[in-house]
Amino acid sequence: MNISELQGKPKTELLTLAKEKGVTKAESLDQQDLILQMLKSEVEQEGHVFCQGVLETMSDGYGFLRQDTMLPNHADVYISPSQIRRFGLRNGDMVVGQGRPPKSNEKYFSILQILAINDIDPEKSRERPHFGSLTPTFPDRIINLEHSPGELSTRLLNMIAPIGRGQRGMIVSPPKAGKTMLLKAIASATATNYSDVHLLVCLIGERPEEVTDMKRSVKGEVISATFDEPVENQTRVAELALERAKRIVESGKDVFILLDGITRLTRAYNLAMPSSGR
Structure with missing residues (x-):
């Protein structure tokens, strides 16, 4: 069991x-x-x-x-x-x-x-390397995000801002513009097109119902700390998610990390920091 x-x-x-x-x-x-x-x-x-x-x-x-x-x-x-x-x-x-x-x-x-x-x-x-000893290289393999005829957002991403393995990126937009929906589309495309890629979704400061929706709609590992958790728990979960990704890479696999959202994570770190008194 x-x-x-x-x-x-x-x-x-x-x-x-x-x-x-x-x-x-x-x-x-x-x-x-x-x-x-x-x-x-x-x-x-x-x-x-x-x-x-x-x-x-x-x-x-x-x-x-x-x-x-x-x-x-x-x-x-x-x-x-x-x-x-x-x-x-x-x-x-x-x-x-x-x-x-x-x-x-x-x-x-x-x-x-x-x-x-x-x-x-x-x-x-015990024979696996340490993450710090691995050699970083420029992205040279594109990730095809086109997976459904009715999904235009990922097709546009392929044309305007293609994503490669080993690349970092950030979505910047006003509130309620559909960032989470775009992340879900990217996650679905990655899970559909690349079975060899480990999909890791980290949700920090989100509502519990959004976490449930992500778990139900994404075929990947979802790690979360909702907005009602203490800020120490939010930073702790984010750091453990990063360590989880490093261990997967050390085992010879590719990892695709989706973080939602970096603004809430930054706010959590600021609140968790001890006051300087000034």
Whole structure:
């Protein structure tokens, strides 16, 4: 049973699965507690559970596998310092492994065995290069954004401002001009035309319903921190998303990052900075 898969299911489907697993008083539990009880039941019945998440390392050497939002919660999975050192794990690694439920004096699930790191064998992951040692080059391969006869915006982008692999760009426009719609069109075109490109959408300071809409309409990884989150969480999610992209590149894959929006992220960093007193 996969933690990430369970978190993506609606409450009604979780209740049905919980009854099959023999979880008692499932209706009175909230979604996160229900998932934890189901995982414990799975462990008791089959002896193991599969855990998956993006690694965030702490200053003390240990780490946690973060789930969908990349923010801390009680469904995170603990990874010991010895496992991080053994496999050379880095911030932003996508780790899949076999875990165990928390013991009486513990709060989190723990990884017993790591099965994959960024979709590659754990032993091979130690051989990957560091992002800082890679050689940057000028873009020389264009990304074709034309994917639907009725979508004119991406066709115009191809003509006026073509995008290449390794290129940076910024959309500047007045409010309510359709920046998010254009980003969705770019994301759909990339996902449709390039199955080898990992699409990473980072939403900072957006409304929750816009995050839901993006997840439903884009075939890619969506990382978000909504406007009601503290600014520290918004900057934290943005930095972890960048680390996630670096780890994918180190594994030999191409990443397409779409950030919405840089103005809100800048505002969050300004608010998170300590006051100078002047």
